Amino acid sequence: MSDFPSTSLWTAVSVLVVDDEPGMRAILKKALSKKFAQVDVAGSIEEAETLRKRCHFDLLIVDINLPGRSGIEWHEAFDPSTRRSDVIFMTGYADLDTAIQALRAGASDFILKPFNLEQMMQSVSRCIERRLVERQNFALQRDVERIHPVDIIGDAATTQKMKNVIAQVAPSQAAVLVEGESGTGKELVARALHQLSQRTGPFVPLNCGAIAPDLLESELFGHVSGAFTGAKKGREGLFRVANNGTLFLDEIGEMPLSMQSSLLRALEQKAIRPVGAEREVQVDVRIVAATNRNLKQEVEEGRFRRDLYYRLNVLTVELPALRDRLDDIPTLAHHFTQMLAKELGMQAMNWTHEDIQAMQSYDWPGNIRELRNMMERCILLGKPPADYWRELQGDAIPLPRMAQASEAQVSGASENRPCRCHDENDVEQFCYPTDWTLKDVEKAHILQVVESHSGNKSAAARQLGVARKTLERKFKDWADEGVL
Numbered sequence: 001m002s003d004f005p006s007t008s009l010w011t012a013v014s015v016l017v018v019d020d021e022p023g024m025r026a027i028l029k030k031a032l033s034k035k036f037a038q039v040d041v042a043g044s045i046e047e048a049e050t051l052r053k054r055c056h057f058d059l060l061i062v063d064i065n066l067p068g069r070s071g072i073e074w075h076e077a078f079d080p081s082t083r084r085s086d087v088i089f090m091t092g093y094a095d096l097d098t099a100i101q102a103l104r105a106g107a108s109d110f111i112l113k114p115f116n117l118e119q120m121m122q123s124v125s126r127c128i129e130r131r132l133v134e135r136q137n138f139a140l141q142r143d144v145e146r147i148h149p150v151d152i153i154g155d156a157a158t159t160q161k162m163k164n165v166i167a168q169v170a171p172s173q174a175a176v177l178v179e180g181e182s183g184t185g186k187e188l189v190a191r192a193l194h195q196l197s198q199r200t201g202p203f204v205p206l207n208c209g210a211i212a213p214d215l216l217e218s219e220l221f222g223h224v225s226g227a228f229t230g231a232k233k234g235r236e237g238l239f240r241v242a243n244n245g246t247l248f249l250d251e252i253g254e255m256p257l258s259m260q261s262s263l264l265r266a267l268e269q270k271a272i273r274p275v276g277a278e279r280e281v282q283v284d285v286r287i288v289a290a291t292n293r294n295l296k297q298e299v300e301e302g303r304f305r306r307d308l309y310y311r312l313n314v315l316t317v318e319l320p321a322l323r324d325r326l327d328d329i330p331t332l333a334h335h336f337t338q339m340l341a342k343e344l345g346m347q348a349m350n351w352t353h354e355d356i357q358a359m360q361s362y363d364w365p366g367n368i369r370e371l372r373n374m375m376e377r378c379i380l381l382g383k384p385p386a387d388y389w390r391e392l393q394g395d396a397i398p399l400p401r402m403a404q405a406s407e408a409q410v411s412g413a414s415e416n417r418p419c420r421c422h423d424e425n426d427v428e429q430f431c432y433p434t435d436w437t438l439k440d441v442e443k444a445h446i447l448q449v450v451e452s453h454s455g456n457k458s459a460a461a462r463q464l465g466v467a468r469k470t471l472e473r474k475f476k477d478w479a480d481e482g483v484l
Contacts, residue, residue: 013128014038014056014281018048018071019063019090028061031117032124037282045069049076055277056224056234057085058131059124064091064098072098078105086127090115135241136202152185152192153335154328158320162189169315170196175267177252177312178290180319183369186290187250189317193288194246201245201285204238209254216259218275221266227276239272239283246286252312253293253304260305267311287312322364322371329359332368333385336375346379353475354455358386386455446474 013036017028025041032039040055042048044066051057062071071089078087089102092113102110108130109123152163169176170193178186187205194203211219218227222237238247249255255263266272267287271280289312298304322329333351341348364370378388436444446464450471453459461468 013058013131015040015059015061015124016048016051016057017041017061018043018045018066018074019061020044020066021063024063027117028120031121038279045071045074048074052077053225055279056222056236056274059127060085060087061120061124062087062089064089064102065093072101072105086131088120088123088127135236135243152188153331154325155331156325156327158325159328162317162319165317166192167196169193169317171198172315173197173286174314175287175289175312176315176317177295178288178317178319179295180290180292181321181367182292183367184319184321185368186292186319187248189319190246190248190250190288190290193317194248194286197246197286199245199286201243202241203246203248204242205248205250206238207250209251213256213259216255217262220259220263221272221274223275224277227274234274237272237274239266239285240281242283242285244284246288249287249289251291252289253291253295253298257303257305260308264305264308264311322367326360329371330356332371333359333375336372337379340372340376340379344376344379349379349382349384351384352386352457352472353479354450354457355385357451358389358455362389390454390456443474443478446471 015032015036015038017025017032017039019025019028019041020043022043025043029039029041038055040051040057042051045068048060048062052060060077062074064071071091077085086108087106088109088111089105089107090111090113091098091102099110108127111119111123152159152166166189176190176193178189180186190205191203206219208216218235218237220237220239222235222240225232225234227234266283269280270284271282273280295304295309295313299306299309333356337348337351359371366373374385374388377383378385381388446460449463450457450460453463457471458468461471464471
């Protein structure tokens with residue numbers, strides 16, 4: 001059986017063997033149980049149908065010549081509207097008509113008795129590989145963006161700290177709790193944790209707040225046919241889809257208390273029980289949970305299980321708000337501009353110094369999500385951020401933080417800003433250190449005048465007595481020199 005893969009991806013696969021010979025059932029169960037967590041056997045179609053209604057099986061290995069109904073007459077299992085299993089038929093009396101009937105019934109493979117175990121294992125391997133590919137495709141349909149590379153953008157000190165934490169905890173198999181305000185990029189961090197973990201299964205996201213509470217258990221654990229009203233066919237849950245990969249549970253704080261106990265059991269036992277099934281299925285899934293709530297407070301107020309909180313909070317990644325990483329705004333703005341322009345089929349716009357200053361003057365309560373949405377509006381409307389805010393607020397665009405900072409923050413030649421000083425009448429005014437060059441003084445003065453006009457370069461140019469194009473050229477030169 002050297003050609004038969006040995007990997008943890010197979011642990012969530014279930015097999016049912018149907019044969020009236022006890023010896024054959026025993027041989028196949030022993031061989032298959034070495035690879036799969038769940039292997040059941042039955043001696044007749046009636047017994048097999050009882051098991052099939054109770055549990056989902058990925059693979060059916062069925063003898064054609066059975067007492068009572070033959071394997072080909074097991075119509076319930078082969079109904080195209082409900083079928084979710086691969087089928088391998090076995091027979092000791094093969095003829096052309098039998099083979100044709102088996103293919104029409106939907107056989108994945110056809111094996112003649114007597115056979116050696118190597119033949120059976122190769123056939124099983126081919127069927128299960130197809131099943132795993134289907135699961136991967138299902139995960140990709142739910143998560144198309146998974147094919148894009150994950151790149152956490154920014155070089156601010158808080159961003160670098162976050163990246164270091166992600167790189168440190170990603171290789172672990174322990175659960176991770178990602179905390180941060182809404183819009184800070186929790187799913188992006190979860191994707192990065194998955195990619196850096198080198199787990200071979202898929203990344204499967206689920207927003208716990210977007211699923212009705214009575215459907216959440218079925219969504220996570222799956223269900224068998226007839227488990228509840230409307231369950232006409234069985235369904236694999238996301239735990240099985242994410243086997244050997246990562247299951248991202250966003251908005252975990254929205255999960256009902258009744259479901260929290262089931263999740264805790266699944267994490268501790270590393271096994272799930274589909275709704276309506278009698279047996280558990282082993283799974284190997286890493287959980288990354290995220291919330292914008294204070295889970296400690298939720299625990300104290302009885303809205304979140306304490307034991308589940310400690311089970312999820314093995315490793316924690318805290319995401320900074322955008323207002324705490326303003327130095328990343330120029331890089332983020334450029335990234336979103338290029339990305340959105342390509343998506344929208346429009347030309348990418350170049351933001352000026354006043355646009356960047358305007359963006360860095362805002363508190364961004366919606367964080368990165370709000371920044372992205374604003375970039376999209378500006379591209380669609382063809383308006384730079386400074387003009388967009390100016391129209392929105394009637395020229396009341398907030399002054400850049402640098403101009404609103406305290407005296408200690410803006411004074412000093414090292415920041416290339418004028419110092420605050422007082423004349424003989426104790427009137428505050430701006431002055432320049434004597435060790436500055438004329439170029440430094442010119443730049444500081446131009447910036448101060450532009451800021452006094454709330455970023456309006458046309459008004460600043462009139463006060464300075466120069467053309468607006470002259471100012472634009474100055475800003476471009478400073479940007480090229482990397483001094484803005």
